[in-house]
Amino acid sequence: MFSVRRLFAKVLVCASAVAVAQVFTGISPAQSTFGSFVGTVKDPSGSVVAGCTVVVRNLGTSATRSIITDTTGTYTVLNLEPGTYEITLEMPGFQKAVYGNLPLLARQTARVDGSLQLGSQAQTVEVTTAREAPIDTEVSNIGESKLGRELTDLPVAIASRALGSTSAITTLTTQAGVETDNSGNLSVAGAKASMLSMSIDGISTMSPRSTAPIAELFPAFDGIAEIRVSEINNTAEYGGISDITTISKGGTNVFHGGIFENHQNSAFAARNTFSATSRPNFGSKTR
Numbered sequence: 001m002f003s004v005r006r007l008f009a010k011v012l013v014c015a016s017a018v019a020v021a022q023v024f025t026g027i028s029p030a031q032s033t034f035g036s037f038v039g040t041v042k043d044p045s046g047s048v049v050a051g052c053t054v055v056v057r058n059l060g061t062s063a064t065r066s067i068i069t070d071t072t073g074t075y076t077v078l079n080l081e082p083g084t085y086e087i088t089l090e091m092p093g094f095q096k097a098v099y100g101n102l103p104l105l106a107r108q109t110a111r112v113d114g115s116l117q118l119g120s121q122a123q124t125v126e127v128t129t130a131r132e133a134p135i136d137t138e139v140s141n142i143g144e145s146k147l148g149r150e151l152t153d154l155p156v157a158i159a160s161r162a163l164g165s166t167s168a169i170t171t172l173t174t175q176a177g178v179e180t181d182n183s184g185n186l187s188v189a190g191a192k193a194s195m196l197s198m199s200i201d202g203i204s205t206m207s208p209r210s211t212a213p214i215a216e217l218f219p220a221f222d223g224i225a226e227i228r229v230s231e232i233n234n235t236a237e238y239g240g241i242s243d244i245t246t247i248s249k250g251g252t253n254v255f256h257g258g259i260f261e262n263h264q265n266s267a268f269a270a271r272n273t274f275s276a277t278s279r280p281n282f283g284s285k286t287r
Contacts, residue, residue, distance in 0.1 A: 033202045033247055034079040035104040041073050041089055041114040048073025049116055055088040056080065059100075060252035082106045082226060082247055087114070095119040105145045106228050106247045143230035144175055148249065151221055169218045172244065177231050185212045188242035189231040197240030201248055218246070225249045 041049045052069040069075045089097040094116035185193035194211035205217040230243040
């Protein structure tokens with residue numbers, strides 16, 4: 001009996017030590033990088049449509065999810081991979097509505113409201129305009145995302161590659177509110193580096209020793225699909241006051257790839273503006 005109590009006490013002490021270590025080191029477990037779609041389906045009179053079938057399809061991987069609207073005509077599709085989607089609305093007695101080319105970023109909650117027109121299901125109404133909302137009313141945090149192409153074309157990224165670095169971590173300082181402290185660590189919205197959470201595909205890259213992001217674990221330019229910086233008013237799902245989420249490129253149904261070349265040669269380097277120059281000889285010429 002004594003040995004059992006002793007063993008239980010040891011287990012309890014170890015569990016408490018792990019919990020305290022996680023609190024003080026700021027390390028959080030794997031976090032979700034999924035996005036979600038929400039919306040309300042209505043008929044031409046403005047009344048909500050309950051029981052409507054909502055099919056969400058990833059245009060890159062052809063993965064589909066389906067759900068039925070509730071009694072208030074609303075739907076919520078959670079845990080979707082970042083990408084471009086198509087939403088189809090089907091209901092007996094109404095024309096099928098298709099909303100295509102809908103971008104979904106990491107940890108984004110996108111609202112796509114639908115409107116069904118009276119008619120047979122054999123008729124289809126297609127809406128191909130991409131959703132671009134200047135203000136996201138579904139979440140309270142302030143965040144900004146940069147896609148892989150934007151990171152590659154930024155001037156600071158070109159300068160970083162010219163110095164031989166393939167990491168895109170230096171490009172984050174181009175966003176308002178992101179800067180480096182005296183130690184070279186990233187600071188978001190004026191917070192300390194230890195108050196920042198950074199993850200790659202949902203896996204934390206925070207150092208347990210310095211409680212700061214490990215720059216060596218940041219992927220290269222050609223391996224990044226999206227970087228999202230969430231500054232303030234983050235919910236409990238985030239591991240820190242501010243958060244940097246990186247999504248690596250994934251496969252789709254279309255074959256794709258990339259080629260990068262970094263050529264450095266002194267023959268192409270510009271001359272130092274402050275270097276000494278030799279004066280031309282303006283002496284008299286001999287006839």
